Amino acid sequence: MADTQQASETVIVTIDGRSVHAKPGEMVISAAERAGLYIPRFCYHPRLEPVGMCRMCIVNIDTGRGATLQPACVIPVAEGMMVDTVEAGVKKAQDGVLEFLLINHPLDCPVCDKGGECPLQDQTVAFGPGESRFVEEKRHFEKPIPISSLVDLDRERCILCDRCTRFAKDVAGDPLISFVERGNETQVLNFPDEPFSSYFSGNVVQLCPVGALTARPYRFKARPWDLEAVESTCTSCSVGCRVEVQSTQNELVRLVGIDADPVNHGWLCDKGRFGYEAVSGSARVVDPMVRAGGSLAPSSWAAALTAAADGIRSAIDTTGASSVAVIGGARLTNEDAYAWARLAKGVIGTDHVDAQLDDGLPAGLVQGLPRATIDDACSASVVVLLGPDLKEELPVLFLRLRQAAIEGGVHLVEISPAGSGLSPYAMVSLIHAPGEAGAIGQALASGSSDDVAGVAAADIATARDLLGLASGGTPADVVCVLGRPSVAEPATSVEAAVAHLAPAVGSFKVLPALRRANVMGALDAGLAPGLLPGRTSLDSGRQTFTQRWGSVPPEVGLDTAGILSAAADGRIGALVLLGADPLADAPDPELARQALTAARYVVAVDAFHTASAQEADVVLPVATIHEKDGTTTNLEGRVSTLGHKVTPLGTARPDWAVASELARRLGEDLPWIDETEIWTELESVSACHTGITLDVLSDPAWRDGVPAPIPAAGVTIAGVGELPSGAVAAASDEAAGEGDGGSRAADVGSAPLSERPSPITYSPSAGTPELPVRNGYDLRLVAGRRLYDGGTAVTNSPSLAVLAPGSTARLSRYDADRLGVVDGDRVRVRNARAAHELDVEVSGLVARGSIAIAFGQPDGVAASFIDGIVTDVTVETL
Amino acid sequence: MSRLSNENVTLARTIISRYPRKRSALIPLLHLAQEQEGWVSPEAMAHIGELVDMTSAEVLGTASFYEMFKRQPIGKYLIGVCTNISCMLVGGYELLDHVSSTLGVVVGQTTSEGLFTVEEAECQAACSDAPCLQVNYRYFGRMDPAKVDDLLDDLRHDRLEDIVPPHGTLSRVRQKIGDPRQADAALSGEARP
């Protein structure tokens, strides 16, 4: 049975006398490679459309009409095909191509970044001629020229393989570099004064098979043979791209994308690739700081921990455990987050804990609806985009969905207040008035013959057709990419849209689009009001966790907005900032300032001297990503490992160790000596982490990460086969008692699955607050984010900091015409709170009556206006 | 250095409408830009990119592939002397030498008053009239030095304006497909037999 099935799904070809089972449609080069026969190549790349240009992979291919020399990268396998990769004619042709590539290639390997990891160099050393027969002058170009602020191009080294240009056009959708000139003069070039300013430019450096494209942050930093590397997961955002982290002499020097099939396909965004610079940046906190005489001064760890514990103890003693609050945690590892959840909820006893900073969605909304993976979204018939601009906030998810829309026939339906990088690829973009997504959801579910929230009835009808909601249609299976499109509108806006849509369509799964790296892991660990580890509620988990932890908070606590308000009202005795900078990140920085001032004691646990940390009473320095071990959870719920590559700067410690120390000072010993024990404890109690043991996490077959929970239908892992979740759970139950996987969590055994508290389910509310009536002259603010902003990763990475664009006023064509302004004109934008002069950008993606100003830019303009559930501003010409 | 004129933008849109995909109009529009300015400026390339939904880099990629698009200003008259095999056999190189030395410029350069640019050309498809040259892509066949001297004199004194328009103008006849008048004629049926 299995044999028959295999026969129908494979094509048998003969390569160098060996019978090889290939996949139908597969190219000869890849079939050969899987069979262990490496055919040399330069232009071929498995993630790019084959172009057959370099001709290095020429082999003899016979499909029954005689053998001919053909490039193995463009010829698909066919039944009975005979391939010869070693015959003398093949070798001569390949040697000829190599010689052709070398005649104009400079002999500067000793000073080339690529030297030591260069395919051309390797081929030449292995098979190249000892001496050149080319006596003429080589081709000359001006030596490296910048094609962007991050990438240099040396055209003399370029072998014109088309990888960078294909990537730019086909994968990134930024065809800002092109072949220019012709024939022997051909070169890759950007347009004069239009740099290759793609968010994905670093990928071309990684793709370049020679040293033509080099990353400016890495140039001359290291030789490949001096690099030490560890596999890890990028934590620039919550996509969770797999990376190799490379260092030399305990200094991070490079991140390289790993081709994780379910996640990033090898790609990284530039923020993820170059953000490592912040790790060794000057803004790092290297020693504990304690406020003394009005200012922060370096201190010993013992003194600082004691001060922090005293601050918390004093709050508990005077105003009760519920006067302690913890905000932040989305930048922690899973283990850090679990340790802090246990400290806050089990040791201190407060539920005023929130990993989100009032700029996300209710935890229940993202945790309590059926979850989709990225692959689910990329194979869905319809994807509803109901969240932020993915290109700006989750760049590699943007790449995946863009490809799915272009090549996979996935229909994108966008519901957004200001369009996005995916708008050009969407079947329809419903650009609605800020805060009114709920009305759009209702119109989609029920139909509308009128325009709704500024969206034309015809567009709504188109979307209804696509969703199978028009009469006679079959409701479509939908994946909804769900997030907060703008911090200037309430989260209830998208929640209401979900409430209308989810019951109307065939099936409805959610791919959360919350941007902070481990926000999903923090929520999974219980860092949200009303939640306990394992996506369970305070009530469902009360019994289990009381047993495990001793106690849990009596009632559901406040979210960040509530905590800040309570603090501002003087009701918070101790406020812990867990890698959180509310002054910069909260939608209402004024409220944050009042909160920090009025909170009686503020503990900042942070790696960076943020604006908020400057206001704290004690600052505890923690290790960043790349400085510690652990795991992280991406937006799918996929758990993957983090690599520990360099030692923490100064005396910084992991966040979980800080939690342990504080717990001890508060009178409770947490039982862990390293992060693996924390993970084992989490796995033993969480229903959604069942089976994701340390053994599974370290198994090379699960290198791309393990979705939590392991899908009911089982998951197929390349080379391993299907792993049914039932089997995993059973095996886990059996193994848990033996403390397998290095567990020393002696005080807890692994709970059988039946005893693990069940994850929450959530019913979204269609209710939305009444929005203020619009004044015909004012514009309503949309505040989405840009990739390069004023956050710590960007501002502390010199290569990226210069890329933050600053705030502009994006207006619809209609409003620009009404005001009589064009692109680049300067206008004054004001409301009761603030006034700023901004440059105008006219955009087809902004609705009439709206104004889009990016949130989180270093100038802080957007936040300064935000004054309510929606914000209206007046625009005046100068 | 400028973008396409309003009149040419209208014409460009007509040309674009003839093709199933916008970008097919790229080469005709680059010719239009060259007709307007005598060369293809960066501004014109960027403008054309906007019209056909391509980036400026892509427009440059295409423009730079083709011999005829001049990305620097050149003379009013582009003299291309063929030296390919059929012409070489009967004096093509000698003709090229004569043209460049008479004008006092190196091949590839423009005379100081901006009137003539001299190019060595590949086969111009006038092999049976070798040696030949083109002035702004108008043929002058079976040439010899004396005929070259006469030709240059005629050009200098504007005696060939009817035959040789300034550089950039190729066809002085435009196809009328898509032209509103053409559509009217089709509607009224008067053009139909």
Add this chain to the structure above:
Amino acid sequence: MTVTNPDKIVFARMHHPDAHTLGGYLATGGYTALRKALGDMTPEQVHEEVTASNLTGRGGAGFPAGVKWGFLPPEVHPRYLVVNGDESEPGTCKDRQLLERDPHQLIEGSVLTAYAIGAENVFLYVRGEMALAQERMATALNEAYQHGAVGERIFGSDFSVDVVLHWGAGAYIVGEETALIESLEGKRGMPRIKPPYFPAAKGLYFQPTIVNNVETLSNVPWIVRHGGQAFAGLGGGRATGTRLFSLSGHVAQPGNYEVEQHVTTMRDLIYDHAYGDGIRDGNEFKMMVPGGVSAPWLFEEHLDMPLDADEATANKTMLGSGAVVVMDHTTCAVRAAWRIVRFFAHESCGKCTPCREGTTWLERILWRIENGAGRPDDLDLLLDVCDNISPGLDWPPKMTTICPLGPSAPSPIYPSINKFRDEYLTHIKEGACPHG
């Protein structure tokens, strides 16, 4: 002498001074084939007549047009006809004459072909450097639209097709049909990789597309009028009908000549008074390019070769684009080979390595030899570099490249080294060109 001087087909109107105008064309039987086809024939019948004629492509590859049309996948629309008027093969100037002097014949042939294959659009791609041809074609198309021969409901029938005039901008490689399609898509004119092997399946915008040469399509009206059998009755073997030859170089009477295939020989073409009228100045014949510079050279011993593609293949060359360039004894073989190779180096699109790097390298070696800096190893090096572009140096050529441009560069080199090795060695030995 076997000159048969048949009724001229594509050149029948060359004596008529107004043939390029609608009036002149109508006065000489113009558009009767199109009226006949639209009135009396199904598209299949038109296709059958062309298949029966065994009309082969006149652009270079020589593939039978009717067979090519048959490669179109049924029922896949839209589909396109692209007319290849990018004539650029050195030595070739026949298509230009057809475009300038008989544009309506091409329009009629194109519309007939569009009717036969069910094309929604015709794109007439005219070489950029042919300003007069563009003006004549634009005028003729405007006349033809007015006349009802192109556009909606042609001649009152149910058949409609637009013919869009498109210009190139100077790139020889665009004559290769997939490069032509890329160029028509606004891209760099770089040949596409194979597979797909034929644009008929996936061509313009990856829709079914037929690309035919100007001369090929100009034959279609005559074939429809007189029947495929009448065409097939001319010539012989598989080389039916007449075809145009562009004769240039050291002949007394260079020109474009329409000759009956197969029964006419190369010697007839070069020496007959009706054609080339012999070598100029009574000089001696030395060598020739037999079918455009992509074709390997032929020599005196090949003069009696009939003008028939199969005969050319048997002699390890081709009639290609029909360009015969005759070189007399005053010609330096090295210099002639160098100039041709320089052309290929200049026109290489740069897409694939062997062509981009190899043609340039060959040109520089030949330049060195011609200019007195040749080295004893250079002939072996030349042949080996040629071999790395076109393994085995055979004809039809094997290729390490994407398209035949690269493998065309060896065409003048290895035949001339074989024939005139001593002449090359003299250059190297004496450090100078013996021809001065």
